Amino acid sequence: xxxxxxxxxxxxxxxxxxxxxxxxxxxxxxxxxxxxxxxxxxxxxxxxxxxxxxxxxxxxxxxxxxxxxxxxxxxxxxxxxxxxxxxxxxxxxxxxxxxxxxxxxxxxxxxxxxxxxxxxxxxxxxxxxxxxxxxxxxxxxxxxxxxxxxxxxxxxxxxxxxxxxxxxxxxxxxxxxxxxxxxxxxxxxxxx
Numbered sequence: 001x002x003x004x005x006x007x008x009x010x011x012x013x014x015x016x017x018x019x020x021x022x023x024x025x026x027x028x029x030x031x032x033x034x035x036x037x038x039x040x041x042x043x044x045x046x047x048x049x050x051x052x053x054x055x056x057x058x059x060x061x062x063x064x065x066x067x068x069x070x071x072x073x074x075x076x077x078x079x080x081x082x083x084x085x086x087x088x089x090x091x092x093x094x095x096x097x098x099x100x101x102x103x104x105x106x107x108x109x110x111x112x113x114x115x116x117x118x119x120x121x122x123x124x125x126x127x128x129x130x131x132x133x134x135x136x137x138x139x140x141x142x143x144x145x146x147x148x149x150x151x152x153x154x155x156x157x158x159x160x161x162x163x164x165x166x167x168x169x170x171x172x173x174x175x176x177x178x179x180x181x182x183x184x185x186x187x188x189x190x191x192x
Contacts, residue, residue: 022156146160
C-alpha cells in the first residue's frame with residue numbers, strides 16, 4: 001500500500017464514505033482550479049480561517065497542518081508556498097499516529113471553519129443547490145481519481161468524491177458532525 005494513500009483509512013475508520021459514486025456530468029458543478037467557476041469550493045481557494053487568533057490562508061493549509069504535533073513540521077507547513085507538498089515531505093517521519101482515525105473528521109472541521117468564516121464560500125455553496133458537487137480530477141495524470149475526487153467517464157463523473165460528498169452534506173444540512181481528539185488543534189501553540 002502507498003504510504004500516502006488514504007483509501008485504507010477510509011475503508012477501516014469511515015466505511016460509510018468508502019464507495020465509488022457516479023454523477024451525471026450535466027447535473028454536476030465541478031471543482032477544478034481556484035480561479036475557475038466554483039473554485040472557491042476547493043480547499044486551495046484563498047478563504048482565510050482564523051483559529052485561536054492564528055490565521056490560515058486556506059482550508060488546505062489548516063488540514064495539512066493537522067497531520068502534525070511537532071514544531072518543526074508545523075512551522076514548515078505553515079510557511080510553505082505549497083502546504084500539501086511540504087506536509088508530504090514530513091509525513092513519513094512526523095505524521096500523527098492517529099491520522100487515519102481522524103482524517104475525515106479533520107476535513108469536516110476545516111470545511112465547517114471555512115463555512116462559518118467565509119460568506120463568499122457559503123453563498124457559492126448555496127448557489128450549487130440542486131446539483132452534485134465533484135472534484136474533477138479528469139486532467140490528473142493518474143488513471144483513477146484519488147479518494148477526494150472523480151474522473152469523467154462519458155456522460156458521468158465516477159469516483160469516491162469524498163470532498164464533494166462532504167460539501168454536499170454541509171450544504172444540505174448547514175453543518176457537519178465530527179469528533180476530533182482533544183489535541184487535534186494543539187499544533188497551533190507552535191504558531192503563537
